[in-house]
Amino acid sequence: xxxxIWLACAVVGAGAVASGPxxxxxxxxxxxxxxxxxxxxxxxxxxxxxxxxxxxQVNAKGGVAGRKVEIKTLDSEAKPEVARKQAEKLALExxxxxxxxxxxxxxxAMAPMLARWDAIYVSTxxxxxxxxxxxxxxRVFRVNKQDAQDAAVVKPWLAKRKEGKWAIMAADIAWGRxxxxxxxEAAKAGKKQIVAELYSPFGTNDFxxxxxxxxxxxxxxxxxxxxGRDAINFATQAKEFGILDKIFVAGVSxxxxxxxxxxxxxxxxxxGIINYSSTLDTPANKAFVEAWKKKYNGDEPxxxxxxxxxxxxxxxxxxxxxKSVKPMNVAKAMHGGTFDTILGxxxxxxxxxxxxxxxxxxxxxERDGKLRPIITETISAETATPAPTGTCKMAAF
Amino acid sequence: xxxxxxxxxxxxxxxxxxxSPVVAAALAAAAIVLGGVxxxxxxxxxxxxxxxxxIITAILATGVGFLIRQxxxxxxxxxxxxxxxxxxxxxxxxxxxMPIEAAILLALVLPTALAFALGLVIVRIPGVAFSMLTxxxxxxxxxxxxxxxHATGGDDGLTVNLPARVFGVSTSLFQDPHxxxxxxxxxxxxxxxxxxxxxxxxxxxxxxxxxxNEERARFIGYATVLPRVLVLTLSAFVVAIAGVLFTxxxxxxxxxVLHWSLSGSALIMAIIGGPRLIWGPAFGAxxxxxxxxxxxxxTEHWQAIIGVILIVVMLLLPxxxxxxxxxLWRRGAGxx
Numbered sequence: 001x002x003x004x005i006w007l008a009c010a011v012v013g014a015g016a017v018a019s020g021p022x023x024x025x026x027x028x029x030x031x032x033x034x035x036x037x038x039x040x041x042x043x044x045x046x047x048x049x050x051x052x053x054x055x056x057q058v059n060a061k062g063g064v065a066g067r068k069v070e071i072k073t074l075d076s077e078a079k080p081e082v083a084r085k086q087a088e089k090l091a092l093e094x095x096x097x098x099x100x101x102x103x104x105x106x107x108x109a110m111a112p113m114l115a116r117w118d119a120i121y122v123s124t125x126x127x128x129x130x131x132x133x134x135x136x137x138x139r140v141f142r143v144n145k146q147d148a149q150d151a152a153v154v155k156p157w158l159a160k161r162k163e164g165k166w167a168i169m170a171a172d173i174a175w176g177r178x179x180x181x182x183x184x185e186a187a188k189a190g191k192k193q194i195v196a197e198l199y200s201p202f203g204t205n206d207f208x209x210x211x212x213x214x215x216x217x218x219x220x221x222x223x224x225x226x227x228g229r230d231a232i233n234f235a236t237q238a239k240e241f242g243i244l245d246k247i248f249v250a251g252v253s254x255x256x257x258x259x260x261x262x263x264x265x266x267x268x269x270x271x272g273i274i275n276y277s278s279t280l281d282t283p284a285n286k287a288f289v290e291a292w293k294k295k296y297n298g299d300e301p302x303x304x305x306x307x308x309x310x311x312x313x314x315x316x317x318x319x320x321x322x323k324s325v326k327p328m329n330v331a332k333a334m335h336g337g338t339f340d341t342i343l344g345x346x347x348x349x350x351x352x353x354x355x356x357x358x359x360x361x362x363x364x365x366e367r368d369g370k371l372r373p374i375i376t377e378t379i380s381a382e383t384a385t386p387a388p389t390g391t392c393k394m395a396a397f
Numbered sequence: 398x399x400x401x402x403x404x405x406x407x408x409x410x411x412x413x414x415x416x417s418p419v420v421a422a423a424l425a426a427a428a429i430v431l432g433g434v435x436x437x438x439x440x441x442x443x444x445x446x447x448x449x450x451x452i453i454t455a456i457l458a459t460g461v462g463f464l465i466r467q468x469x470x471x472x473x474x475x476x477x478x479x480x481x482x483x484x485x486x487x488x489x490x491x492x493x494x495m496p497i498e499a500a501i502l503l504a505l506v507l508p509t510a511l512a513f514a515l516g517l518v519i520v521r522i523p524g525v526a527f528s529m530l531t532x533x534x535x536x537x538x539x540x541x542x543x544x545x546x547h548a549t550g551g552d553d554g555l556t557v558n559l560p561a562r563v564f565g566v567s568t569s570l571f572q573d574p575h576x577x578x579x580x581x582x583x584x585x586x587x588x589x590x591x592x593x594x595x596x597x598x599x600x601x602x603x604x605x606x607x608x609x610n611e612e613r614a615r616f617i618g619y620a621t622v623l624p625r626v627l628v629l630t631l632s633a634f635v636v637a638i639a640g641v642l643f644t645x646x647x648x649x650x651x652x653x654v655l656h657w658s659l660s661g662s663a664l665i666m667a668i669i670g671g672p673r674l675i676w677g678p679a680f681g682a683x684x685x686x687x688x689x690x691x692x693x694x695x696t697e698h699w700q701a702i703i704g705v706i707l708i709v710v711m712l713l714l715p716x717x718x719x720x721x722x723x724x725l726w727r728r729g730a731g732x733x
Contacts, residue, residue: 075693080554081653085450092443105553109649112556116572172546174553201543202552 027068028325030055030315031095031119033086033106035078039203040102040228042258046304047100047125048073053295053305054312065320070095078102078202078228080109091117096327099311102228103202104128104174107140114139120327122334124311125304127253128174129389132352136392139327141334141353143311143341147175148386150252150273151182153359153379158183159190163221163248166192167214169234170225172199179225179252195219204230207237215243224251231259239266255364257302260371267364267371274360274373276306276343285342303373310341314348314355332397346381352392359384418594425590432582436575445574451686452581453642454666455679456588460635461660462667462678463592467601467628468520469608470527473660474535478508478633480655482640484542484549487557487650497563504644505637512633516626532657539655554651557644571645581642585679588635593675595631604628665703669710671717680719 032051035044055069063069072095076083083106087098096119101107107126114121114137123131123142127150132142168183170176176199187194196217198210211234214222222243226234231254238244250271257278260267278289278300288309292301301309317340318333319325336350347356361377439445461475482504489500519530542549549555559568570576595601604624607614615621644650653659662685663678670681688706692699714721 079651079653080552081649081651084647084649088446089443092446105651109554109556109651112648172543172551177546177551 025066026325027070028064028315028319029070029072029095029097030312031087031090031093031098032071032073032100033076033083033090033098033110034073034100035102035228036073036075038077038079039230040078042228043102043125043304044076044078044100046258046302047102047308049296050124050301050305050308051100051312053292054309054316056295057291058316064316065323067319067325069316073100076101076106078106080105083107084109084113087119087121088113088117091119096120097122097315097325097330099124099315100308101126104131104178107131108135108174111135111137111140118327120331120334122311122315124308126175128178129391130174130178132354133389133391136352136394138335138395138397139331141314141331141348141355143314143348143355144307145273145275145357145359145384146354147178147182148389149357149359149384150179150275151186152384152386153273153361153377154183155186155189157361157377158186158192161190161192161221161248164192165195165217165219166221166223167196167198167217167219167247168194168223168225169198169200169210169214170223171202171227171230173202175227176225180223183223183225192221200226200230200234202230205233207234208241210234211238211241211243214247215241219247221248221250224249224254226251227253227256228259231255232262235259235263235266235270244270253303255373256304257300257373258304260364260373264371269363269365271361271363272373274303274362274375276303276310277360277362277373277375278302278306279367279372279375280343282342282344284340284344288342306342310343313341314339328397335397349388351388351394353394354385354388356381356385421590421593425586428586429579429583432586433579436578436582439575442574445578447686447690449574449578449581449646451683452578452585453639453646454663454686455682456581456585456639456642457636457659458663458666458670458678458682458685459585459588459592459675460632460639461663462670462672462681463596463635463675464629464632465667465672466675467596467604467608468625470520470524471664472531472629472632473528473657473664474531474533475633475636475663476655476657476659477531477535477538478512478636479640479643479659480538480542480650480652481508481511482637483644483650483654484555486641486644487555488548490558490560491555497560501563501641504641505634508637508640509630509634513626513630516629517622520622520625520629532660535655535657535660539652539657542652542655549652552652554649554653557648557650559645559648563645568645572648577642577646581646584638584642588638589676589679592631592635596675600624600627665707669707669718671714671720671723673716674719674723677717677719680722681717684718 034047035041051071055071058064059069072090074086074090076086083101087110098119099122102125104126107123108130110121120139124144127147129147166187168180170180180197184194196213198213200210252273254272255267255270289300318330322329322333334348338345338347343357349356358381359379360375362373362375364371365374367374457479464472485504485507486500489495519527543551561568607621607624611621666682666685667678669685671677689699692702
């Protein structure tokens, strides 16, 4: 009996030695808890497309430093509670590098759990300042633009606008509230008056009461922070009520590449923040857009697709530098690191793990016979990214 | 249902009633020990965390099922009691107004008291109207939690800052899937045991009599409102226990814990499992949880699969899967 145990140990030991090199080539497993159903399903599908595209692209070249990239996606319904459950499932199945989640509330719900799961989270769409503020930590990163970066763009733009009275229409979730708050601040700085500040429940179908209030408030300008189906419902109904023609409209994540497709001419002339555009003229971006078009029948990558692809670029480079797929080793490589992305060489700040990136502003117009966001202003990374506010107390690694 | 089946159904409670408290307690103790052994044997953290969540949901379904069993009414609003327990702890911890032990106590007392006060008004109302009222109460609380952003964090929910120790036990124990499985499993076993004892008691028989024919029970001379109120109160208390376990385990609450869809899921679990049995809803909850999990891995349309299961159970097995299982067992025992 004892001999057989020793024999078993020897066999297992030999196996471990033999599989030594294979273990170091452990696959890079990326978990994507994202909205596949509900109000943000459109955004979730964009995130998944970008993650899959990046993985396929790098796997075709032999993987990340010889490591195959594996993806698993689970539906989070854009609900914080569900996102936590699904992220936990992914992490415990070994998909410990999490990304592609839509709603800020989801990211904020996942953040405190990362240590328990031994996972890291790389946000590519969450905008709430809290994620790299109060909720920051060694395992949380943001490769997309936060609200503060959007606000830095809005402030100078708003000051120049001729409209004096503004209304805000935003989603009643972490991101919408953040965006509304920073717009109020920007309005104060630009000596504009806020005549209505409205927050609609996540997943609102009937916007009529809100539209009535906007109309009766006497607003000349309207700031919209709605995304996904909320954005489409609001825009369609606002058009019917005639406010899109009478009031000057701008927003964030409101008319994006994808909602423009659904809205058509309704979206024409709406201004807004453009976090990423496929028209950006850098060699890296051009190569990305060309490859994307080839895979997706001539479709160009949308803003969320571009930003999520950037997240994957950062993850891949961090894994290469860490020479490991262990979440904390990858996190260490990201902490304060500089990465080659489709928006150029960008740094992830060590203070709060926020990426320092340029931001853009523009409107929906016609170009090459197609309606699309057109960039009118480019704001450099330094100007677009305000210094850390000090709300983040980064724990030691 | 044949006459023989009906007789069998009738005979079952009688037999349960005859089971001595010693045997019942021994059964519960055995179940708890088995749970501990099981947790020790299973390595997979993933399986344990899924099971722990399933068991906590099973306690919720047991509360909902008990109301159906004893009062013969269906609640669409039990998430109100569950969520209220969750938010009580979350808010108490957020504002640091009391120690965690007091918060847990309050989280059990508040929903129970609400159910009692509410019960005095709504148990007199029959059938669908009762269900609609419970739905209204549940949704009112849900809307409040969503709108009162400053207090509750709105749709984004609240992270619950638990202290390092709860009742002298390290908090990390309540958040460890293996340990929490044992805790929740033990609580479920005790809840089922206690509810079975209540159902077999004179009080349980009285409420069953009221359920069958309220007028006749009143005519015989029984007060018929208070017993029903007490059943509702007890079922809310059970549900509140589930809420407390959920909050300890997850350390996070969002308005989802108050939403009617949670009440609805609990109801579906109870019906799949068979609310005529005390343990039926818990059994249904575990089937529901894993069916949802497996279906959710395959397709995003997991609701359709649950829907099909529900239709099949309601059409072919009105006693629920638990009921069918119990019948098979009895038949097997009869032959043996």
